[in-house]
Amino acid sequence: MAEQLTxxxxxxxxxxxxxxxxxxxxxxxxxxxxxAPYLFFFTTLLVFPLFWGIWLSFHKxxxxxxxxxxxxxxxxRLFNDKVFLQSIWNTFxxxxxxxxxxxxxxxxxxxxxxxxxxxxxxxxxxxxxxSVLSVTIVTLIWRIVYIPNNGLLSIVxxxxxxxxxxxxxxxxxxxxxIAIATIWWCIGLPMMLFLSALQQIPQDxxxxxxxxxxxxxxxxxxITLPSIKRTFVLVIIIQIVLQFQxxxxxxxxxxxxxxxxxxxxxxxxxxxxxxxxDLGLGAAASEILFILILIAAMAQYLxxxxxxxx
Amino acid sequence: MSHNPAIKGRAFGDRVLLGLVILLAIxxxxxxxxxxxxxxxNNQELMVDPNSVFRLPYTLVNYIxxxxxxxxxxxxxxxxxxxxxxxxxxxxxxxxxGYGFARLNFPGRDALFIIVLLGLAVPEQAVLVARHQIFSxxxxxxxxxxxxxxxxxxxxxxxxxxxxxxxxxxxxDEAAMLDNAxxxxxxxxxxxxxxxxxxxxxxxxxxxxxxxxxxxxxxxATKKEMFTLTVGIASTQVNFAQSQGIGFLxxxxxxxxxxxxxxxxxxxxxxxxxxxxxxxx
Numbered sequence: 001m002a003e004q005l006t007x008x009x010x011x012x013x014x015x016x017x018x019x020x021x022x023x024x025x026x027x028x029x030x031x032x033x034x035x036a037p038y039l040f041f042f043t044t045l046l047v048f049p050l051f052w053g054i055w056l057s058f059h060k061x062x063x064x065x066x067x068x069x070x071x072x073x074x075x076x077r078l079f080n081d082k083v084f085l086q087s088i089w090n091t092f093x094x095x096x097x098x099x100x101x102x103x104x105x106x107x108x109x110x111x112x113x114x115x116x117x118x119x120x121x122x123x124x125x126x127x128x129x130x131s132v133l134s135v136t137i138v139t140l141i142w143r144i145v146y147i148p149n150n151g152l153l154s155i156v157x158x159x160x161x162x163x164x165x166x167x168x169x170x171x172x173x174x175x176x177x178i179a180i181a182t183i184w185w186c187i188g189l190p191m192m193l194f195l196s197a198l199q200q201i202p203q204d205x206x207x208x209x210x211x212x213x214x215x216x217x218x219x220x221x222x223i224t225l226p227s228i229k230r231t232f233v234l235v236i237i238i239q240i241v242l243q244f245q246x247x248x249x250x251x252x253x254x255x256x257x258x259x260x261x262x263x264x265x266x267x268x269x270x271x272x273x274x275x276x277x278d279l280g281l282g283a284a285a286s287e288i289l290f291i292l293i294l295i296a297a298m299a300q301y302l303x304x305x306x307x308x309x310x
Numbered sequence: 311m312s313h314n315p316a317i318k319g320r321a322f323g324d325r326v327l328l329g330l331v332i333l334l335a336i337x338x339x340x341x342x343x344x345x346x347x348x349x350x351x352n353n354q355e356l357m358v359d360p361n362s363v364f365r366l367p368y369t370l371v372n373y374i375x376x377x378x379x380x381x382x383x384x385x386x387x388x389x390x391x392x393x394x395x396x397x398x399x400x401x402x403x404x405x406x407x408g409y410g411f412a413r414l415n416f417p418g419r420d421a422l423f424i425i426v427l428l429g430l431a432v433p434e435q436a437v438l439v440a441r442h443q444i445f446s447x448x449x450x451x452x453x454x455x456x457x458x459x460x461x462x463x464x465x466x467x468x469x470x471x472x473x474x475x476x477x478x479x480x481x482x483d484e485a486a487m488l489d490n491a492x493x494x495x496x497x498x499x500x501x502x503x504x505x506x507x508x509x510x511x512x513x514x515x516x517x518x519x520x521x522x523x524x525x526x527x528x529x530x531a532t533k534k535e536m537f538t539l540t541v542g543i544a545s546t547q548v549n550f551a552q553s554q555g556i557g558f559l560x561x562x563x564x565x566x567x568x569x570x571x572x573x574x575x576x577x578x579x580x581x582x583x584x585x586x587x588x589x590x591x
Contacts (some may be wrong), residue, residue, distance in 0.1 A: 021525055027415040034410030035422070038403040038468055046429055046437060053440035054448035061443070105334070112331045125575070126335050128582060132574045134522035136467040137567040140342045140492045140547055140559075144348065150556060152344045155361060177363070179320040184338065192586045195364060216323070238589050252544055266525075273439045274529050290436035297431040 057284035062277050074284035084285060086260050087268040090175065094246055094264060097179035098186070099239045103232065105183065106190025111224070113191070114198045124195070128188030135248030136183075142181035143168070144251055168254055174262045179250045185243070185249075190235045197231035198224070230303065237300040244293050265289045329397050349373070349546055349560035372561035382562060385542035386537060392527075392538055394521035396461040400516045401509055403462060408471025408505075409497050413483060421473070429465035434525065442529055452536045460526055461519075466588060474508040475501065514577065516586040521570065539566050 057074055060067035078084045109127055113120045130138065145152045146167040157164035164251045167177025201224065247266035250256055254264030255272070263271075265285065273282025327353045350368035354364045376382060386451050410416075442451075442458060450456035456526055478501060525536040537545065547559055 023344055027417050028417070029416055031410060031414035031416040034414060034493075035407045035416075036498075037420070038366070038407035038462075038580075039426075041403065041459070041462040042426060042465065045441065045460055046432060046465075047425075049437035049440035049444060051430060052444065053437055056443070098462055104400070107330065110333070114328050123331060123335055125578060126338050128578075129574060130338065131585065132518060132522075132581065133572050134570075135569055136542045136544045136547075137563055140543070140563045141345050143547075144345060144556070144560065146583060147339050152341060180323050184341075187338075188582075189589055190586060192582055193589065196586065241433075245435060252547070269435060269439070270525075279443060285433050286439055290433060293433045293436075294431060297363060302433075 038310070053283045054287060056280055057287050059280045061279040063078070067280070070280065074281045075288075076283060076289065078284055080146050083260050083263065084268055085267050086267075087263045088288075090260075090262060091225050091244060091246065091264040092183075094175060094179060095240055095243045097176065098182050098243050098275075099236060101179070101183050101234050102186055102190050102198065102239050105187055106235065107232070109191045109196050110194030111220075112197055124191070127191055131188035132184050133185070136252065138181060138185045139249055139252035141176070142184070144256050146177055147220055147255075167259060174258060178246075178253060178262055180239070181253070182243070182246070182249055193231060193238075194228065197228040201227045221299045233303050234300065237296055237303060240296045241293055241300065244289070244296065265292075328512070339547065345560050348557055349564045351557045353557045354557045372555075372557045373565070375558055376561045376562060376565050379538075381534065381542060381546075382539075382565060384538045384539050385568075388454075388457075388531075388536060388542075389521055389539040392457045393457045395454065395516045397513050397517045399462055400464070400467050401456065401513055404467030404471045405502060405509070406497075407468045408475050409501065411468070411529075412475035413497075413501075414493070415463055423533075424425045426465050426468055429463070438525070438529070445530065452495075452529050452533045456530050457527055457536075457538065461523075464516075467516065470508060470512055470587075471505065473506050477530060478504055488525045510580055511584040511587055514580050515588050518570075518581065519587070 027125055056066065058071060059071060060073075066108055109123075113124050113127075123302050144150070146164075148154055148251050149165070150164060151164070153164040153167070165173055167173050167180070206219065209223055214222070245266055246264040247270065250262040250264060251270070254262045266289065269282050269285045269289065272278050272285060347364070347368075350370070351362065352367075352371065353371055355362045360493060407426075411419065411426075431559075437527070444450055445456055480541050482500055482504075483496050486500050491499070522540060523538070524540045524544070527541045528544075531537055531541060534542075546562060
């Protein structure tokens with residue numbers, strides 16, 4: 001079809017009326033115009049700052065000027081700074097608290113709500129609704145839940161004559177309090193990812209299992225869970241990348257306290273770069289975070305790539 | 311059939327699971343209802359007895375006071391300008407670039423596309439410090455461009471639109487080429503109308519992300535009149551334990567959170583698709 005149409009045109013190129021289809025996909029510089037506007041912003045606001053940040057991390061710098069070259073000085077300072085080491089530990093601790101809980105609760109909800117009833121639809125709406133709120137609103141809600149005397153937790157504990165645990169000021173509980181608020185905030189995405197994975201399992205496998213008199217536990221273990229293994233890994237990695245960037249919740253709920261016990265890496269960067277204006281040190285800390293997130297992102301890439309092969 | 315013990319056991323197990331899910335659902339919504347109830351209470355009454363939150367009388371006085379303080383309106387306006395502006399520019403840039411990468415050829419195209427994809431792996435925190443310094447040099451802080459521009463570098467939209475343009479049959483462009491239409495005309499008249507679903511996904515995702523963004527506005531907008539809603543609300547909530555007006559603060563929170571929840575209830579399907587699609591990419 002295309003052959004018949006193009007042949008007469010190539011025969012009369014001088015007329016210049018019609019473009020030969022062979023040329024449509026030939027490389028041309030002027031085609032670059034379509035991608036140029038985006039590439040301008042990509043280069044100036046992402047690529048350049050990325051390399052400038054690396055450059056900054058080797059310098060003593062403040063808001064406006066880049067001071068003298070200090071080599072690995074900032075990195076050495078970082079690893080001698082107890083607060084920074086604490087913040088790395090805090091971040092890993094927070095990821096360890098939230099990511100498994102998000103994956104397991106998300107999976108549980110998806111398994112329960114993967115049906116076409118109206119009540120399941122309403123419950124799905126409820127569990128995803130918190131995801132559209134901003135960190136400001138979420139932390140506000142949870143501070144008023146945790147707050148002594150007036151808080152929801154205090155009131156509910158009061159009904160039973162008990163005293164509520166102080167999730168914000170107790171050093172042992174502060175990070176757990178932040179983790180609970182975060183799980184409440186983020187549970188929608190894992191649930192939805194699991195739901196869409198469950199819907200891709202062919203129904204006839206389940207029908208075959210029913211014919212074999214397989215009970216629910218057997219069906220779950222030998223059909224459902226193996227089919228969504230890849231999604232499970234994906235959810236874990238997505239959440240690791242996401243939760244590694246923890247900032248707003250501790251900043252707005254605890255200011256990183258008590259005793260820096262809820263200060264994650266990003267809050268350390270914020271404190272150093274934008275409150276103490278030590279931009280070099282802040283840049284160095286952000287490079288460390290970058291490397292940590294890059295490792296998780298590479299894992300995600302490897303997992304998503306394998307999709308085509310399986 | 312209904313006397314089959316296996317099926318009976320199944321029904322019992324179902325009830326246990328359903329009870330557990332409903333319990334979790336209560337944990338999800340109880341804090342929200344609590345905040346709404348607090349916002350409807352007189353501040354003095356709350357000071358005397360915290361339990362009064364569950365009793366009448368309720369009042370709208372806190373909302374009237376919220377409307378009285380003009381800052382909140384200014385912040386809503388700022389958030390709308392920033393999120394709206396970023397969404398429009400992102401749609402334009404991503405559509406153009408997506409078309410370019412998917413349909414046209416130019417020297418170095420594939421290498422450039424891979425570099426853009428690598429941009430997806432760069433977290434915001436890795437560029438924030440340098441970006442803040444650059445914006446200080448140019449004097450972009452505390453301005454709308456200063457709040458909008460960083461979002462334009464996001465590679466996600468280009469990635470999404472490129473995928474989408476690639477899925478459209480090439481015969482469409484070729485037929486239009488035979489009609490002697492220009493590249494831009496084909497893009498504008500033939501292909502763009504077909505990408506509306508992708509535009510909706512990208513638009514919702516971008517708007518929601520910008521509306522809820524907290525870190526960049528926090529470091530870039532330091533003047534009260536340039537605060538976005540997230541930064542503004544956060545700034546009024548510092549030390550609210552000592553504050554006399556918990557009801558008032560909660561009214562502000564409801565005022566800030568309710569619109570996005572209402573929009574979510576209406577456009578739930580699109581929002582869920584947009585957010586989960588962006589996560590998997």
